[in-house]
Amino acid sequence: MALDKDTGKLRWYPVYTHPRAEKKAYDTLTNKGVEAYLPLQKRLKQWSDRKKWVEEPLIKSYLFVRIAEHDQAEVLMTKGIARFIYFSGRITSMPDKQIEDLQLLMASSLELEVTEENLQPGEKIKIKAGPLKGLTGEMIAYRSQKQLLLRLDSLGCSIIVNVAASFINRF
Structure with a gap:
């Protein structure tokens, strides 16, 4: 190409x-x-x-x-x-970064969920430890659990993964 x-x-x-x-x-x-x-x-x-x-x-x-x-x-x-x-x-x-983040998520052993719900944005976060170290996203409350929301705006969907609160830094 x-x-x-x-x-x-x-x-x-x-x-x-x-x-x-x-x-x-x-x-x-x-x-x-x-x-x-x-x-x-x-x-x-x-x-x-x-x-x-x-x-x-x-x-x-x-x-x-x-x-x-x-x-x-x-x-x-x-x-x-x-x-x-x-x-x-x-x-x-x-952006290349969104594809890289998606590839990082797929390489992890975490169970992922894709949703088209209109989730409200929360605090910006960065994961500081674990298999998703370096990934940035938004923190939301979803099904009574703290989870990382990786919003793919250009697709109109969000990917939600469970992340321990101790692995997250606010910025």
Whole structure:
């Protein structure tokens, strides 16, 4: 992929996929040579006759591509990709830090929950210890537990993880 003219580097873009097409779209993009990221989480699913661990996308119908702006058409021509995400009439990009934070969360052994609830912002915090050391976010009260809220504004969703209060610094 070519470098972005404005910044001299590639940028991350969230893309919306057709329902249940995230994995196939991801595979097709990577086979085309496009850098893509699909955060997957293992979940125990139960059917009437059995239970099985399956990998599901953390954020349904979303994946992330790291491309130059002029490569957007190539991504849209990929089977399973529905559209780019728009904010204020323009295709939105995400800071590298948000993708790095998401990758850090996925590498941890913590159970994550994604919510589209309109959670009210609280104190800004930074984790000072544990597997998520260095991660910043907002502290909220949720289901009577203190948890870290990592808000992904460009996607309109939030990721909530349990963090011990002793691991958190206010700033």
